[in-house]
Amino acid sequence: MRHRADNLVILSGCSGGGKSTLLAELSRRGHATVEEPGRRIVRQETSGQGTALPWINMEAFARRAVAMSLEDRENAPATGWVFFDRGLVDAASALHAVAADRLLHGLRNSHRYNSRVFLTPPWPEIYVSDGERQHDFSAAVAEYERLLRDYHTLSYDPVVLPKVSVSERADLVLEMLG
Template identity: 40%
Template sequence: MCAPPTRIVVTGGPGAGKTTLLDALAAAGHACSAEAGRGIIRDQAALGGPGLPWRDRELFAELMLCWEMRSHRMATGITFFDRGLPDIIGYLRVEGLAVPAHVHAAAREFRYAARVFLAPPWPAIYRTDDERKQPAELAERTCEAVADAYAEHGYELVELPRLPVAERARFVLDSVEQ
């Protein structure tokens, strides 16, 4: 019989090195789940779709919800997640939008490992691009909002050190092995 999946989340504000860390973990052979937001933005932009955060924030949140629930179900073994369901709660709050009851229900139902890694704001590496349009100040507020959402849902937040990616990856792997 297979062991149940272990789903490990790396969260934080935009531009704090989460995706770079997950890419390094994937390159080292670890299973990783891609970030919903960037994937949705790429897909919707390619299709001329309405589900972009600068067009319809509520639809964007619903698309992220679907993506994250599917990613959660597809996980096997140890899987590292670039964000998770409580991130959607943080996103909605930072945007000044109501959090629907079904989003809270999903965050309660689809659980991750108790320890969640938080990438703090890191001004030295923060950059905007075609998918990340938020100013640094909004990225910091997002970090606070997602941290609050995870804490409210009973997760232990472990702040990632601001180190080169290989050392950050080692920190995460050492913490997971404990």
């Protein structure tokens, strides 16, 4: 039997590993997509002199990301593939890392997504920092390792995407989803 969450697919992994580029390709191919909460929060906070920024107040940032991820999940279309550039597990993982918050452990049985999660691995050749991503590559690698561990712990099936073109990655994701 297909569950409500089966059509909700997470793209996670290393910052700067190509998630947003892959999301854009899947959108170009006609699939529903949801932009990363973190980038939306950074834009909102910097436009209004807010402090819920990862380099100022990581806990406040993570709590905003949790709330936004819950809202994104709730508002997602009920049919067709919906691809999320990060999601609730990523936000709860960050919150747990900075505040020992227990939400992450509660996600084993609630607010599920498709069991197959696609992770972009560390890829130094394409990694860039910008105004919305200010951490360095070593911090991105540590985040990737934490997410890989947390997705396994929550009984997801993480698939590490190969370092190939965005078109090949999109083909692989869609093929693996059937």
